[in-house]
Amino acid sequence: MPHLEIHNLTVSYEKNQPTLKQFSLNVEQGELVSLLGPSGCGKTTTLRSVAGFIRPDAGQILINGQDYTRLPPNQRDIGLVFQSYALFPHLTVFHNVAFGLRMRRIPKEEVHNRVANALRMVGLEAFADRRPAQLSGGQQQRVALARATVIEPQVLLLDEPLSNLDARLRVDMRQEIRRTQQQLGITTLYVTHDQVEAMSISDRVVVMNQGDIEQIGRPESIFAAPETAFVADFMGFDNHFNAAVASVRDSLLTVNWGDAPIELPWRSKFGSAQAGAMAEIFFRADSASLLAGRDASGLAGQVILHTFHGNEVIYLVETEVGEFSIMQDSDGERFESGATVTVQADTKKWIAIIEESEL
Amino acid sequence: MNRRSNQTRTIILLVAPAFVFVLVFFVLPLIFLLSQSVLPEEGGFTLSGYVDFFQSRVSRIVYLRTLKLGLIVTGISVLMSYPAAFVLARMPVRRRSFLMSLVILPLMTNAVARTFAWLIILGRRGLVNQTLMSLDLVENPLRFIFTETAIVLGLTQLFLPLMVLPLVSAMENIPNDVLEAARSLGANRLTTFVRIVVPLSSDGLVLGATLVFTGSVTAFVTPAILGGSRLLLMSTLLRQKAVILFDQHAAAVVAVVMILTTLAVNLLLRVLRVQQV
Amino acid sequence: MVSRWMYISLVILYGFLLGPFVIIFMASFGANANLAFPPQGFTLDWFANVFETSQFIDSFWISLQLGLSSTIVSLVMGMPVAYALTRFHFAGSGMVETVFSAPILVPGLVIGFAMLNFFVLLGDMQVMTGLFIGHTAILFPYSVRVISASLRNLDPYVEDAAVSLGANRLRGFLLVALPNMQAGLAAAFVLGFITSFNNVPVSLFLSGPGVTTLPVSMLSYLEYYFDPTIAALSTLLVIFTVVLVQTAERVLGLSQFV
Numbered sequence: 001m002p003h004l005e006i007h008n009l010t011v012s013y014e015k016n017q018p019t020l021k022q023f024s025l026n027v028e029q030g031e032l033v034s035l036l037g038p039s040g041c042g043k044t045t046t047l048r049s050v051a052g053f054i055r056p057d058a059g060q061i062l063i064n065g066q067d068y069t070r071l072p073p074n075q076r077d078i079g080l081v082f083q084s085y086a087l088f089p090h091l092t093v094f095h096n097v098a099f100g101l102r103m104r105r106i107p108k109e110e111v112h113n114r115v116a117n118a119l120r121m122v123g124l125e126a127f128a129d130r131r132p133a134q135l136s137g138g139q140q141q142r143v144a145l146a147r148a149t150v151i152e153p154q155v156l157l158l159d160e161p162l163s164n165l166d167a168r169l170r171v172d173m174r175q176e177i178r179r180t181q182q183q184l185g186i187t188t189l190y191v192t193h194d195q196v197e198a199m200s201i202s203d204r205v206v207v208m209n210q211g212d213i214e215q216i217g218r219p220e221s222i223f224a225a226p227e228t229a230f231v232a233d234f235m236g237f238d239n240h241f242n243a244a245v246a247s248v249r250d251s252l253l254t255v256n257w258g259d260a261p262i263e264l265p266w267r268s269k270f271g272s273a274q275a276g277a278m279a280e281i282f283f284r285a286d287s288a289s290l291l292a293g294r295d296a297s298g299l300a301g302q303v304i305l306h307t308f309h310g311n312e313v314i315y316l317v318e319t320e321v322g323e324f325s326i327m328q329d330s331d332g333e334r335f336e337s338g339a340t341v342t343v344q345a346d347t348k349k350w351i352a353i354i355e356e357s358e359l
Numbered sequence: 360m361n362r363r364s365n366q367t368r369t370i371i372l373l374v375a376p377a378f379v380f381v382l383v384f385f386v387l388p389l390i391f392l393l394s395q396s397v398l399p400e401e402g403g404f405t406l407s408g409y410v411d412f413f414q415s416r417v418s419r420i421v422y423l424r425t426l427k428l429g430l431i432v433t434g435i436s437v438l439m440s441y442p443a444a445f446v447l448a449r450m451p452v453r454r455r456s457f458l459m460s461l462v463i464l465p466l467m468t469n470a471v472a473r474t475f476a477w478l479i480i481l482g483r484r485g486l487v488n489q490t491l492m493s494l495d496l497v498e499n500p501l502r503f504i505f506t507e508t509a510i511v512l513g514l515t516q517l518f519l520p521l522m523v524l525p526l527v528s529a530m531e532n533i534p535n536d537v538l539e540a541a542r543s544l545g546a547n548r549l550t551t552f553v554r555i556v557v558p559l560s561s562d563g564l565v566l567g568a569t570l571v572f573t574g575s576v577t578a579f580v581t582p583a584i585l586g587g588s589r590l591l592l593m594s595t596l597l598r599q600k601a602v603i604l605f606d607q608h609a610a611a612v613v614a615v616v617m618i619l620t621t622l623a624v625n626l627l628l629r630v631l632r633v634q635q636v
Numbered sequence: 637m638v639s640r641w642m643y644i645s646l647v648i649l650y651g652f653l654l655g656p657f658v659i660i661f662m663a664s665f666g667a668n669a670n671l672a673f674p675p676q677g678f679t680l681d682w683f684a685n686v687f688e689t690s691q692f693i694d695s696f697w698i699s700l701q702l703g704l705s706s707t708i709v710s711l712v713m714g715m716p717v718a719y720a721l722t723r724f725h726f727a728g729s730g731m732v733e734t735v736f737s738a739p740i741l742v743p744g745l746v747i748g749f750a751m752l753n754f755f756v757l758l759g760d761m762q763v764m765t766g767l768f769i770g771h772t773a774i775l776f777p778y779s780v781r782v783i784s785a786s787l788r789n790l791d792p793y794v795e796d797a798a799v800s801l802g803a804n805r806l807r808g809f810l811l812v813a814l815p816n817m818q819a820g821l822a823a824a825f826v827l828g829f830i831t832s833f834n835n836v837p838v839s840l841f842l843s844g845p846g847v848t849t850l851p852v853s854m855l856s857y858l859e860y861y862f863d864p865t866i867a868a869l870s871t872l873l874v875i876f877t878v879v880l881v882q883t884a885e886r887v888l889g890l891s892q893f894v
Contacts, residue, residue, distance in 0.1 A: 378732065
């Protein structure tokens with residue numbers, strides 16, 4: 001039995017405008033699942049429904065097989081970490097962390113020990129008597145994490161917990177959250193809009209769009225093989241173009257790339273690929289290379305812009321099927337604007353997506 | 360160097376006119392008042408006015424009554440405002456600003472008009488008496504006018520907005536996340552209110568209490584209409600000494616005691632506020 | 637976060653704050669002269685009586701003149717002070733601030749009494765002059781505070797920009813800062829006018845024979861007569877302030893300055 005089950009959750013703030021449509025998700029004991037998507041995709045709504053701050057129009061939330069759907073938030077036994085940290089400004093670090101234990105009427109001595117342990121775990125034992133305003137952003141984040149985990153909740157929910165930190169601190173904190181979560185073995189939902197963050201921290205990632213699930217999977221498979229154009233776009237496939245499918249053979253299909261046919265892996269959420277159907281082809285800037293002049297091994301184009309990025313140069317190349325940005329090592333051959341080049345495909349890393357079946 | 364003296368001259372030019380105005384027309388009369396209270400017309404410096412004030416049974420009763428009613432009004436205002444202010448602070452902005460303008464409205468209407476309503480409500484044939492008699496709860500109308508209850512009701516109605524406004528603006532600054540955090544950690548609504556909302560709005564409470572208390576102990580119109588000469592407060596006592604008894608010396612003493620009382624309360628609550636930070 | 641019983645407290649609060657106005661309103665149309673409640677019948681006689689009572693009409697004009705003149709003078713003299721306090725850091729700025737907020741800390745009745753003794757009894761000053769001085773003094777705290785608030789909201793560099801384009805400091809202020817302070821100034825004006833117009837404690841001692849403000853004349857009317865005329869006048873004044881305050885609130889968001 002999954003530890004956290006969400007069945008057909010539907011939430012609408014306004015009539016006929018559901019922010020969440022029949023959302024279902026199972027999370028195993030000790031698993032960390034990210035909800036990834038742009039703002040307004042319904043990821044925070046899902047989280048707040050699990051926390052009990054939103055009453056869903058339909059659907060069910062089960063934890064350990066027990067129905068939580070109608071339970072008020074204070075009876076749910078859930079740890080919540082907010083984007084704003086939401087520390088209690090009038091209480092010291094110690095009393096912030098102790099708050100949930102006090103609410104559970106834990107004996108004083110045990111409160112003391114558990115808070116001390118939690119603070120040691122996040123490296124803040126020396127700060128117990130400080131007020132939140134006297135802490136840095138990273139320290140406040142640690143207090144929020146300690147406060148949410150010290151109650152040993154059934155489920156830990158994190159709502160964009162790192163978005164108020166600077167880039168370097170974000171990487172450190174990411175590891176710290178993951179380490180804490182694994183040590184305690186807490187079932188965790190993690191909301192973020194940052195794909196790198198989601199991939200690095202999660203056991204599984206749920207990509208969401210407009211209240212629907214686009215794709216669920218392990219970070220590696222979502223990164224390498226998106227199933228929809230939305231996911232491909234969101235996972236950083238810089239280039240895309242439409243092409244007619246020439247032929248299909250098992251998991252590979254063939255389209256034309258200049259004069260040469262290329263064979264690509266394909267994915268579709270809806271049906272199968274057939275010859276003659278339209279496919280949308282996606283590739284990242286680093287999975288193509290440039291040759292000087294016109295060549296039969298690829299698609300010809302013209303350099304219209306080049307920008308230097310240290311180890312790499314990114315070329316904007318105009319071809320008959322569209323404009324592509326192509327990343328090349330900066331110590332390789334360099335091309336000037338206006339130069340004619342041939343774009344060669346690294347087809348193992350390309351993906352063809354069929355959005356609609358031809359039925 | 361030159362730039363600095365230039366700036367000093369500009370500041371003096373900007374501040375001087377109003378400063379001189381306040382000094383001559385406000386500070387000077389108060390100094391004169393202070394001197395009146397210690398320099399009786401017979402001449403010579405004396406504190407006998409203050410000694411008389413605190414030795415006289417009447418003025419002692421009036422002073423203590425004033426403080427007592429001030430405390431009661433402040434207490435009632437706190438109880439009435441706290442939950443209501445929380446509801447207001449959590450409302451959508453549009454509805455809140457409409458309701459807040461209704462809170463301000465009484466503040467913008469003169470005290471005579473607002474106190475007059477209590478004569479209609481509490482009078483011999485007023486709303487309360489007519490209701491009590493029609494329910495056969497009493498046979499003869501009760502006397503409410505010229506009672507402490509009437510003054511407390513009138514003053515509370517007068518100064519309640521001064522408690523609501525600072526409380527609402529203090530509570531507006533409490534982020535929703537903080538309240539939700541408390542709930543997710545297991546606090547029910549009441550606990551969240553007591554342990555989180557109240558401590559985080561204590562600044563507004565202290566400010567509101569200062570305004571309501573000092574307003575109540577110095578108000579004139581309400582005790583004049585609802586207390587009359589039968590139930591004097593400090594303000595009506597001052598008026599009686601000055602206008603009816605023509606005892607400027609004693610009146611000046613009452614006035615100075617009023618100033619010192621409000622200053623002491625302001626100072627006390629300011630200290631309270633600083634300590635909390 | 638808000639539970640149901642808290643809404644009850646909201647109802648009680650508003651009932652208590654606004655109920656008296658409903659009572660006054662009803663009484664002002666009632667035919668019985670003894671203020672029995674509920675009022676019997678319907679009449680506009682009490683409104684007619686307001687306009688036939690010369691002490692109300694005369695004191696209304698005095699209150700109007702007083703409100704306008706003291707508000708304008710307190711604004712004109714308060715603006716440079718607010719400017720100095722917000723745009724310069726100087727030794728003694730704390731003292732200046734204290735002096736200008738002092739009139740709020742001293743009870744109005746005491747201010748009126750002290751001014752009566754000093755100006756009228758000692759200095760033989762005209763009644764109207766005394767009233768004007770008293771009202772201007774108590775308005776300074778509001779003027780300085782509201783104008784300071786709107787100056788703080790204004791980027792000080794816009795004036796520097798004007799100066800860099802060739803205006804002198806005064807012109808920079810008048811042409812660039814002042815037009816951007818319109819809302820704050822209007823709010824200060826409405827607030828100041830209403831404060832003066834409604835004031836009783838300061839006016840009480842400073843009013844003299846034939847020169848009385850409207851609220852004070854209402855108070856002295858109550859000493860002799862006990863009929864719904866005051867209710868009718870109060871109704872008119874409430875309508876007057878509702879229109880004034882609602883307009884100001886809609887246009888300027890007055891509540892942020894109170």
